Amino acid sequence: MSVTEQERRVVETPIAPPVWRHRHILDVDDFSREEIGLVFVTADAMKDILAREIKKVPTLRGKSLVTLFYEPSTRTRASFELAGKYLSADVVNVSASGSSVEKGESLLDTIHTLEALGAEVIIMRHPQSGAPYLAARNSKCSIVNAGDGWHAHPTQSLLDMYTIREKLGKLEGLRVAIVGDILHSRVARSNMWGLATMGAQVVVCGPPTLLPESFSRAFPVTVERSLERAVAGAHVVMALRLQKERQEKGLLPRIREYVSHYQINRERLAMAEPEALLMHPGPVNEGVEVSSELTRGVQSVIDTQVTNGVAVRMALLYLILGGRRPVARSEDSARPPGPDSSGFRSGEPAEGGRSQ
């Protein structure tokens, strides 16, 4: 499924020169198609950096990032940390356990403390939906949402879309089936907005307790109960993590029953388009959402998602910190990586994102 250079350019070239207007990244629901396209081309350049032997550029030297995690996380936190470090920013990790949060410090007090310490960007994960909005309203820092409650996971959505575009060459006109616990999934919510903005057709599928019918009124998606019908003709099949507590809370009779009706296995994936992508935001419950043989199978792009996550997060950090600066001032600390220093191909994306 290689993409010719010409096709690639068509996808990448924004229709109208976008102006990056986000100080915070709270969700993708307020991103335009052009802005998402800009994230993609910027991530392409970052990916080139990551392919080098010394994958470090001075772009964000002197900038301070803090990851503030109120929930456990391996890949998202590490991905952000590495993204910051590859761009030479100073990165500090704060997690709720072992911090003043345990002493009862409020979210806003914590945010103000980090601000006073000089943080420019706070990357936060929080178990409550909307917590980054509260932070953004009350802080001078840029707030990046690394997952809030059931609500949004914008960087995951952008890396998912980036991965689809990379593998299939486009998003427009694709059929994407998202399967599983949609109700409690921030990944699903952000992807529903992002994919719809990019012109993909989204079908969501799951049992009614985890996917109320009203989703089709709340989001630009089709609700489908039959996994077979949802997957039929899909170019992408995305399985979501199923938390064991759903059974304890009475939303599912048995995990086994879920597996028999909603697990993505070989037969079901075969109903999708040939060479359809199999995605999962991780961490995977092996043998629950996806059959074990598929997790590492040829159609799985689960590892690519993780790799692309670093590039997409580098792109986002660059755009919110450096990308807004006028070209004339780009020589100083927020210098966009030029072709000689960073591997950005000439003319893009730094200028492309800012002033054209």
Added chain:
Amino acid sequence: MRDKALLISGGRLIDPSQGLDGAFDVLVKGGKVSWVGVGKPPVEDSARGETPETVFPAGGMVVCPGFIDLHCHLREPGFEEKETIATGTRAAARGGFTTICCMPNTQPALDSRATVEFVLRRAAAEGAVRVLPIGCITRGRQGQELAEMAELAEAGVVGFSDDGRPVEDSRLLRHALEYSLSFGLPIIEHCEDLALSKGGAMNEGVIALRLGIPAMPAAAEDNIVARDIGLAELTGARLHIAHVSTRGAVELVRRAKEKGLKVTAEVTPHHLSLTEERVLGNEGGPSIHAYDTLAKVNPPLRTRQDVEALIEGLKDGTIDAVATDHAPHTQADKQVEFESAEFGISGLETALGSLMTLVHSGQLELGELISRLTTGPARIIGREGLGSLRPGNPADIVIFDPEAEWVVEPEKFASKGKNTPLAGAVLKGKVLATLVGGQFAYREGSGKLP
């Protein structure tokens, strides 16, 4: 010192208790309404020429009985950082309320003679308006055993409620209803099926789905309203449904009334005017202003269909009263994550302006609105002498300008609770003066509050 008589002259008097709506003057003497009529007050009632009465010119204004609020939270004792009896009653006076019923979810709860008497003493000493406490149904609002309801009745409560939560145990509620028959006071229920609403922070629907907020379905309210009506039928006791917010609950109350049950209901100004969309912030759509905790209230703001059903219920008398459910909170209680934030809206000072929107838009007659703020609630607490300007009744009077526009500025509230989703809104309808027992409890522009 003998009080000078006061003549409120030239206004449009609306007194549903006497079926009056027109150009009548009111003479106040000795703390009571002494005369209502046209032209000169009768000589024996006027000041006999020597000490002419003070005249309050009320041209262009509405003069009516002071409002009665069946449901507010004064927070004292226990939560004085949120509100006190002194500040809450001043907020009431500014809102045109002359009598307010305070809920017993204080710390300690109003479940004993001592705590009720404390509130009454405080109110007598520091209150700007009349305060009538509501006592607990169960001891400590724990839902385990009945509070000493007879003692509470003797101490002066006007009803019983575990507000903030329902009495979950149906058998215990049945006994409370039966026991209340000896005093004839209403059992006031906060109707919420706690198993269904558990963890919920807003109405279940499209907005909650979008925002990913755990939600409470309308059925959580309807279930308990239906159960309670069944128990009211079983016991023949008086049941009052607090803050009705769903179309289903309105319909259940309507049918109960058709059956002749002793069921009454109240609705809040915010449930009559705002919907769940307000949680998205003032601008709607995706924006940084979403997750507005000022719109977090229990029962939650519902849908447009619910609002329409509530207005219809208020108009046809299914809903007897408007009650504010004034729930003051500190900024620290609200400036937190949405699910962690306290439920509640500070509502006493915006009630009239907010309700007048219904009148200005033609959805409700002014007379209907005033009756739901006066005679309706007075009947429920059995104090028909309040909420009526019949000569001889206490001169509890509100004078308001139905056309005056004003901007809601919470920082200027008398209430300690600045938590209102109406901050910055322009409301049309403004209280100019409130009299309690013939004395000004509030007068616009008079600078310092009494």
